[in-house]
Amino acid sequence: MADLGFGLMRLPLRDPDDQTSIDMDLLKAMVDEFLAAGFDYFDTAYYYHRNSSERAIREALVERYPRDRFRLATKMPIKLLETEKQQAEVFDEQLGNCGVDYFDNYLLHNICRSYYATSERLDTFGFLKGKKDEGRIRRLGFSIHDNSEFLGRVLEKHVEDTDFVQLQVNYLDWDNPDTDARRCCEVCESYGLPVMVMEPVKGGALAKVPESVERMFSETAPGMSSASWAMRFAGGIGCVETVLSGMTDLEQMRDNIRTMRCFRSLDATEMEVLERAKAIINSSVAVPCTGCRYCVDECPKSIAIPEFFSIYNDAVGTPSKGLPPQRFYYLNLTETHGRASDCIGCGRCEDSCPQHLPIRELLKDVAKRFEVF
Ligand code: SF4
Ligand code: SF4
Numbered sequence: 001m002a003d004l005g006f007g008l009m010r011l012p013l014r015d016p017d018d019q020t021s022i023d024m025d026l027l028k029a030m031v032d033e034f035l036a037a038g039f040d041y042f043d044t045a046y047y048y049h050r051n052s053s054e055r056a057i058r059e060a061l062v063e064r065y066p067r068d069r070f071r072l073a074t075k076m077p078i079k080l081l082e083t084e085k086q087q088a089e090v091f092d093e094q095l096g097n098c099g100v101d102y103f104d105n106y107l108l109h110n111i112c113r114s115y116y117a118t119s120e121r122l123d124t125f126g127f128l129k130g131k132k133d134e135g136r137i138r139r140l141g142f143s144i145h146d147n148s149e150f151l152g153r154v155l156e157k158h159v160e161d162t163d164f165v166q167l168q169v170n171y172l173d174w175d176n177p178d179t180d181a182r183r184c185c186e187v188c189e190s191y192g193l194p195v196m197v198m199e200p201v202k203g204g205a206l207a208k209v210p211e212s213v214e215r216m217f218s219e220t221a222p223g224m225s226s227a228s229w230a231m232r233f234a235g236g237i238g239c240v241e242t243v244l245s246g247m248t249d250l251e252q253m254r255d256n257i258r259t260m261r262c263f264r265s266l267d268a269t270e271m272e273v274l275e276r277a278k279a280i281i282n283s284s285v286a287v288p289c290t291g292c293r294y295c296v297d298e299c300p301k302s303i304a305i306p307e308f309f310s311i312y313n314d315a316v317g318t319p320s321k322g323l324p325p326q327r328f329y330y331l332n333l334t335e336t337h338g339r340a341s342d343c344i345g346c347g348r349c350e351d352s353c354p355q356h357l358p359i360r361e362l363l364k365d366v367a368k369r370f371e372v373f
Contacts, residue, residue, distance in 0.1 A: 002235035003242040004260035005041040005073075006034050006253075007198065008057055009048040009292070010246035017336065019293070020052040027060045030253050037257045040070045043196075043244050045109055046077040046094060047297070054097035062099040072100060075109035075143065076128065078119050079352070087127045095136070102135060105196075107166055108142040110294070111154060114351065125161045139163040143198065145354035148183035159191050164241065166196040168354060170206060171233040171274055172281060172288075179355070185239055194241035200234035201227050201245065203290030207252075210284050210317075213277045220273045227252070228259040229266070233274065236265030286316040287362055288355060295349035295359060301338035305349060305359060308333070308340055308366045315369055323372060330370040340367035 012023040012030075034040075042061060044053045054074060061070055074094050081087060095101060108124055109115075119125065131137045143166035144151055155162065165188050173179040188195050201207050207227035209217070217226055234243045243260065247253045266274060289309040296305060308330065315324040340363040349359045 005244040007244040007246035008044040045075040058099040071104035073105035078115040147180040206230040298348040304337040
């Protein structure tokens, strides 16, 4: 049965405009409830919440529970590395940030073609293998946002150093050629490697499905949330060891706990319903952004890319006569961020988008819809 992991990239915030303003009281309450429910796996990363997530979990978890009471994972931020020496500096900093002397799981973060080239140049696998030999890492893996062919190439070279792979898997993108989740899982299975699933609810998008889909779900499985369908899909895949969920509040956590504690895979009837749901959802989402925010730090014009896409999706999904009501939120955001039309087309955001979205083109659509003055 698949385990539930607490992903620490969407922590509760006191100020929604400040990714570092983590609500520590709420986070502590969530940690307590998660552990009390029998789960113990926490997944952070160096640059989640603008480098605040590792320190937050230290305060909420590590300083409040004995080390054998939890398992902690973090990741080497390959995109920030330029020299071999930096790997050691970052790794030591992470041990300090998290307040631990070893990590249960450690990952090379977001292997894609350009970051993989960096990790090969710096021999990051070799460096981390050394840390494993020293006892600073229990299991070594990597997260990847590329296709199965590329995953196969990485594993062909590094399978001996790899204990698990972290993949983006959700029912909507299962057969999407860009994310290639089904075949990526098959590649891992062929190497006998367990998979940790990230984004099972697609950044929350599969928790807020169209009303017609919600009705289909609740008629088929009364009392089960839309998010639970996504969690059950991911957890039902044979090679999946853990389903990570980036939980923001206690309600989401309780729902996930209910689903995963008495886990039941989707049966044949439910899978048929899911196929129909996919068709409806795919036709209703204009921009399939998961809100992961990987693009945000890259933008020299401080454009609020995920927020813009979210309100754009709302506007497209609820057409109105005249100016869209979401325009008000858009204008509010442009007081502290660049406008969609400020994009200079540098493409840096697209290089880090795990969904491979054509962000520059999509921002033109956002500007067309909201920048009518
Ligand atoms: S292409 Fe536009 S949105 Fe993307 S990083 Fe450059 S300026 Fe920002
Ligand atoms: S545009 Fe891409 S990188 Fe940016 S938040 Fe959305 S999915 Fe993530």
